[in-house]
Amino acid sequence: MIESNKFKEVNMVLSTDNICVKFDDRYVLKNVNLKIKSGEFIGLIGSNGAGKSTLLKVILGLLTPDKGSINMFGKKSKRGNRLIGYVPQKVFLDSNIPLRGRDLVALGLDGHKFGFPLPSREKRRHVDEILKAVDAEKFADSPVGKLSGGEQQRLFIAQALLTDPKLLLLDEPLSNLDIKSAYEVVQLISRIARERKVAVMLVAHDMNPLLGVMNKVIYLAEGKAVMGKTDKIFRDDVLTSLYGYPVQVLHANGRIMIVGGQGAMTAGFPIEDHCHPSEVRK
């Protein structure tokens, strides 16, 4: 019994216990319970304002929840945790910013340290290895400001991986990408997750590019969250009770679309055929 408990703890990346976050009097997160185990690929899905960024801030230790607790790798969450690799949402880089791809990546290793960096063979080898892992060797020596959005994103993923994290957090990596690039990025992240045995939490407003690769989904709406396997979450009853409003999940060719309000099942509710703009497939 004790043995199995220990085993459980070793495998646990993140667990939260009834997290609540309030801004003024409004709940942004309300009793959120999550559990992420090592190596899992999790999609954090929700529309704008659902509380995705707030949840990320709590996980990154930038925001202390008003109620409840969060446990990272068996400890309290803290800022600058080496075990979390974070890929920010689109960063705007000046076109003549004096950095090469590899300089940007290297900052992931020691960007927080004081003192003037001296070139080291060990560091270079480490950076090269990561650049290879994200297929960024080709443009590693080009100025970052001149690279495409997708290429810059690979570099940001690389810098997040340098400290060998156990959890990789990606904030909306697929927005601003066309369908093909989005698919490629998802494949890349999924491969990295398997190869490096890192748990992934990917924030997105559209679940479809993730359907083949994610093990579980966290669906956020109105500050509340449900978590589970995709077929357990994308169901009319689950999402209806989450939204507190009739919602229907439509399946087509293995894709999912979520629409609010629907004829027969919504007796008593106004008939409304609106589809959430962010859920419309491009």
Place this chain on the structure above:
Amino acid sequence: MNHILEILFAPGFFQSEEVMNALILGSIVAAMSGVIGVFVVMRRQSFAGHAISDFGGAGAAIAFLIGVNTLWGFLSFGVFAAICMEFLGKHAHERDLATGIILSIALGLESLFLYFDTHFTGKASAPMLILFGSIFVVGYSTVKIIVFLTVTTAIVICIIYRPLLLSSIDPELAITRGVSVRVINIVFIIVLALIVEECSLITGSLLSTALLIGPAAAALHFTHKIRWTMLWSALIGIISMWLGIVFSYDSYRWPPYGKGWAVSFFVPMLIFLFYLFSKLLGKILKARRVIYDA
């Protein structure tokens, strides 16, 4: 040969202690401005650099009035303005406003006290000294202070180099990495103020901005390796400064004869030429790269 040398360097150039002093001091402030300028351009704080130098100018005018070394006026007011801007403008869009407000206060104060200076001390030279610098008349005691400040600021830049770079790229990412971005920002702007004010003393509060931004902006067209950018930026600053001093010395032989043109005129002009040249060079390099790639 001698004849050419005499045309390039007016007689007495190499014997003059003031000129040698100016060359050394000018190189120091140009190099430091060039290095920190790279960060200023990256962080888009050139407007802040300008406001700091003008606020320092107001301080220098007050110092002149009460008979204190103007360097102290420059430094104290510059650092004060820097800290004010940092606390008034926590967010990027507020920062621009805070800087503008500080700048307008600075200009108001500066003009008032420069007027008092000429009125009460009877020395009409005050505006010239403060606005256009005193590169040829800086005393030995001031040189010592400037050397000390330069060493200190250089050490601080080396210490905060990596967190500064990371937070200049993306503050949010830096925070998640455990960098205290607030602290780095404040340390940076104080260091910036110290360097800008040293430079203001030498080249004048109106023109220190030229040395701060120009060389860095030019260097960014040559290279995209940050250490080389800092080196090039410092070099462009130093060369502009040297040429400016030579021309200024020579200009005693130019019309109106015996007056001499200000160093602060030549330096920004030379920097501007460097900037144009580097932009052109960057375009040519790019065009060649395109041809090679094709």
